[in-house]
Amino acid sequence: MKNLKYLYISLGILAFTACNDPEDVDINPVEMAEDLPVLTAGSADFSNYVSLGNSLTAGFTDGALFQASQNLSLPNLLSQKFSLAGGGSFTQPLTNDNIGGLALAGTRIQNPRLVFYGGDEETSAGPVPLRFFGDVTVTTDIALNNPTGPFNNLGVPGAKSFHLLAPGYGNIANVQLGLANPYFVRMTGSTPDISVLQMAVSQAPSFFSLWIGNNDVLGYATTGGDGTNPITPVSGAPGQGFDGSYGALIATLTAGGAQGVVANIPNVTDVPHFTTVPHNPLDPTNPDFGGQIATLNGIFGQLNQVYEFLGVPERSIKFSETQASEVVIRDETLTDLSAQIAGVLSASPTFPAFVESFGLPAQAAPLVAGLLGSTYGQTREATAADLFVLPSASVIGTVNLESVGALMAAGLPQALAGQFSVEGISLPLADKWVLIPSEQEEIAVATAAFNQIIAATASQAGLALVDANTLLNQLANGGITSGEFTLTSSLVTGSAFSLDGIHPTARGYALLANEFMKAIDATYGSNFEASGNLLNVGDYPTNYSPALQ
Numbered sequence: 001m002k003n004l005k006y007l008y009i010s011l012g013i014l015a016f017t018a019c020n021d022p023e024d025v026d027i028n029p030v031e032m033a034e035d036l037p038v039l040t041a042g043s044a045d046f047s048n049y050v051s052l053g054n055s056l057t058a059g060f061t062d063g064a065l066f067q068a069s070q071n072l073s074l075p076n077l078l079s080q081k082f083s084l085a086g087g088g089s090f091t092q093p094l095t096n097d098n099i100g101g102l103a104l105a106g107t108r109i110q111n112p113r114l115v116f117y118g119g120d121e122e123t124s125a126g127p128v129p130l131r132f133f134g135d136v137t138v139t140t141d142i143a144l145n146n147p148t149g150p151f152n153n154l155g156v157p158g159a160k161s162f163h164l165l166a167p168g169y170g171n172i173a174n175v176q177l178g179l180a181n182p183y184f185v186r187m188t189g190s191t192p193d194i195s196v197l198q199m200a201v202s203q204a205p206s207f208f209s210l211w212i213g214n215n216d217v218l219g220y221a222t223t224g225g226d227g228t229n230p231i232t233p234v235s236g237a238p239g240q241g242f243d244g245s246y247g248a249l250i251a252t253l254t255a256g257g258a259q260g261v262v263a264n265i266p267n268v269t270d271v272p273h274f275t276t277v278p279h280n281p282l283d284p285t286n287p288d289f290g291g292q293i294a295t296l297n298g299i300f301g302q303l304n305q306v307y308e309f310l311g312v313p314e315r316s317i318k319f320s321e322t323q324a325s326e327v328v329i330r331d332e333t334l335t336d337l338s339a340q341i342a343g344v345l346s347a348s349p350t351f352p353a354f355v356e357s358f359g360l361p362a363q364a365a366p367l368v369a370g371l372l373g374s375t376y377g378q379t380r381e382a383t384a385a386d387l388f389v390l391p392s393a394s395v396i397g398t399v400n401l402e403s404v405g406a407l408m409a410a411g412l413p414q415a416l417a418g419q420f421s422v423e424g425i426s427l428p429l430a431d432k433w434v435l436i437p438s439e440q441e442e443i444a445v446a447t448a449a450f451n452q453i454i455a456a457t458a459s460q461a462g463l464a465l466v467d468a469n470t471l472l473n474q475l476a477n478g479g480i481t482s483g484e485f486t487l488t489s490s491l492v493t494g495s496a497f498s499l500d501g502i503h504p505t506a507r508g509y510a511l512l513a514n515e516f517m518k519a520i521d522a523t524y525g526s527n528f529e530a531s532g533n534l535l536n537v538g539d540y541p542t543n544y545s546p547a548l549q
Contacts (some may be wrong), residue, residue, distance in 0.1 A: 008060065026177040036532045039085055042525025044259055046087035049382040051075035052164060052196060052249070053212050055503060056131055058155030058183065059092075061544075063500035064100025064113035064126070065157060065183065068544055072506040075153050075209055077513040081533055082207070085526065092153040093186050098548045099130060101138035102182050104175065108138050110181060116251050127499040142172060142185045149187055156184045160215045164196040165238055180514030199268055202344035208253050208260040209516065211468070215456070216242060217443050218268045222389060224432040236448045243453045259503050261464035261520050264470035266453040268434050269387055269440050272491035273501030275362050276477075277388040279398060282425065284326040287403060287423070290396065293309035293319045296425065302354055302374055306344045311335060315380050318427075327388075327396055327424035329434050338377030358416055375420070379428045385437045390491075390501045392433040396424040403427050419500055420498040456477040464523035466515050482511055482537045495542045530533040 051057050051074075058065055059073025070076070070092050079090035100113035114127035130136055139145075156163070163169055167403035170188035174180030188194055200208065233241045238248035253260060268274070282398065284290040296319055305318040315334070319325040324416055345351050345367045351397065352362035352436035382388075400421045407417035420426045437441075451469060459463045472489070474480050475496055479488035488494035491501050496508040504512065514535055528534060 009516065011100070018102070026398075029321065030161050037153075037530055038526055039523075039531040039533050040527055041085035042521075042527070044085075044520060044524035044526050045206040047083055047154055048203065048206045049075075049079055049082055049090060049152060049208070050200050051078075051155060051209045052200050052253075054159045054215050054265070055155065056214060057209070057391075058153065058157050059509070060503045061498040061500075061505060062100070062113040062115070062155050062503075062508075063498075064111065065130075066095050066098045066100040066113055068098050068548060069113075069405055070094055070153075072509060072517070072540060073153065073155070074211075074504075074509045074512050075155065076178075077535060078209065078516055079152070079509060080515060081136075081513070081528060081535075084163045084533065085528075090151070090152045092371065093147050093149070093151050095140040098544070099136055099138060101129075101139075101140065103138045103141040103143075104172075104182065105143040106141065108177075110138070112136055112138060113544070115544070116499070117546060139184075141177070146186045146189065149189055150199070150202070151187055154200055156187075156196060158183065158215060159196065159212065160232055160396035161212050161242050161249070162232065162239045164212060164249060165245055167193045167195050167198075168539070169195060169279055183345060197249060201252055201256070204256060204267055205253070205258050209262070210249060210253065210259055210260060211263040211466075212249070213242065213265045213454065214268065216450065217446050220439075221268050221274065221435060222502075223296070224389060224430075224434055225436070225442065226431040228432075231442060231446045234446065234453075242450050246453055246457055249313050249519055250461050250463070252462075254413055254461050255318075255522070259524065260461075261466060262458050263452060263466035263468045263516070264454045265492075266468045267444065267447055269435065269443055270472050270476040270496070271502050272487060272489055272497050273390045274387040276390055276491045276501060277393045277396075278324075279382040279386050279388065280326045281393075282323040282327060284319075284321050284323070284325070290321070293321050299426075301517055303341070303352075303372065307339050308316070309344055310340055312337070316404050317379070318379055326383070328379060328426075328428045329386065329436075330378050330428040330430060331380050331436055332378060332431055333436065333438055334378040334380065336377045340373070340374040341377060342369045342373030345372060345405060359398065360416070364411065367539045371410060371412075371420075372406065382429075382434065387435040387440065389433055389435070392424075392429065395433060398423050400427055414518065460524070464516075464519040466519045467514075468515075469514070469517060471512070480511065482514070485538050487511060487537070492543065499543070505542045507537050507542050510535045510537045510540040515519035 057075050059070040061069040076092060077091060079087060100112035101108060111129035115130050115385045116127060122155045143443055168174050170184035171192040172185045173178050175182055216232035220231045235241045236244050238244040282289055284293060300317040307313055307315045317328055327514045346366055355365045355368050356362055399418050402422055403421035407420060408414055423429060454464060475489040479486045487496040489496060491497060496504060498505045517534060520526050521529055
């Protein structure tokens with residue numbers, strides 16, 4: 001059995017039209033009725049607007065922050081409309097260019113934006129970081145060229161609710177300790193230990209927007225629920241639990257009489273980052289996989305007999321020669337049968353001959369039994385109820401070199417170690433690549449609790465509330481029509497989500513800006529919608545060309 005190469009998983013997203021220049025965008029001006037009312041702010045005071053949040057308010061798209069995306073960020077779009085109703089200037093911490101990524105004293109710490117190149121097998125398989133002729137140089141350096149504030153857009157990619165309260169979160173000395181955020185370092189200037197909240201209130205905003213909490217669950221989701229990025233506790237003091245942190249944010253922001261609009265948290269598992277990679281991507285017509293199916297089924301046939309003997313036949317693994325097969329995953333909720341599997345195999349009189357079929361001596365039977373037990377003790381085939389993170393598309397079918405090294409250290413020859421180290425096929429996919437149903441339930445429970453806190457806090461403070469959760473649900477279930485355009489949650493082709501599968505496109509941000517203005521209308525008596533001042537989403541691009549610099 002030869003080593004399996006990368007299995008090119010068709011995501012159905014390779015063909016799409018670039019919309020970076022004005023002539024690329026299908027603009028259909030709408031004739032405004034002559035009797036539309038004049039725009040009014042109602043009781044809202046937009047004279048000094050400050051926005052707080054995370055990547056969704058910073059303008060993050062295609063896996064990065066860059067000038068074009070920042071200029072079309074949600075709060076910048078809002079500020080342009082606010083300026084027509086008494087709003088003032090709006091300053092953002094712009095990056096140096098449209099490359100994206102960050103550097104620290106010349107060393108890259110965040111990658112450039114994602115793009116599709118197309119045209120060759122290597123790069124057309126999915127989104128890849130920007131490059132030109134060779135690798136690109138990231139020029140936005142947090143140690144060398146930070147902009148000067150104050151800034152109205154205080155969206156900090158990666159920030160959780162409690163991070164907005166944390167002193168030192170923007171201190172460059174804390175970055176390599178994991179205690180600071182490099183994006184916030186760009187904003188703090190001569191006050192490195194100021195918190196995001198302190199920076200906001202120091203500007204005495206008359207109106208604010210706050211969209212925070214997504215990362216309090218998203219970090220857990222994007223790491224497959226493997227425990228390296230836990231969900232924020234629902235209850236706890238400010239800086240520790242979500243309720244205490246969110247309450248402190250709203251109380252401080254409104255203490256001086258500021259008005260505002262907040263948004264709740266969408267169900268993050270509905271975004272294309274988790275819905276694009278299928279649970280059954282293994283194509284028997286792919287020669288790198290199809291030619292190995294008979295051998296693989298022979299190997300797993302031995303293991304399936306053990307599963308049957310141990311009373312867990314549902315864990316059996318078999319690949320189809322006629323239709324797409326499920327990947328093999330590790331499910332930590334299953335009873336660990338490693339010792340039992342090893343014991344049954346070691347006791348089998350036919351197992352030494354099976355071991356010899358791999359070119360190993362019969363004396364290696366106990367070693368192989370132990371390795372098979374430890375590898376497949378908590379293994380099953382994936383089901384449609386499992387969700388796979390988008391980066392798993394470039395991992396499934398590749399050889400895990402770390403596994404190869406470990407198996408060689410245990411005594412297997414390199415070729416055999418490689419054969420048993422193919423991700424999702426002979427090597428179960430690790431927890432970080434998949435969200436199993438129990439992990440999805442944890443996310444759903446936390447999201448519901450966070451949203452209850454957001455709604456109650458906003459109501460008590462008299463703030464406008466945007467139901468982003470319902471909006472995403474609509475995108476995921478049929479889409480949303482705005483003007484002549486329908487947006488869905490499909491990756492790229494749905495127009496709402498960018499190449500990273502999490503952050504909106506510029507068109508998606510325009511859709512969100514309209515929802516924010518509608519919520520403001522309902523709470524403060526403004527009339528952005530009635531006066532015809534909502535954004536035409538068709539005026540905004542859905543992707544950026546690799547040539548954009």
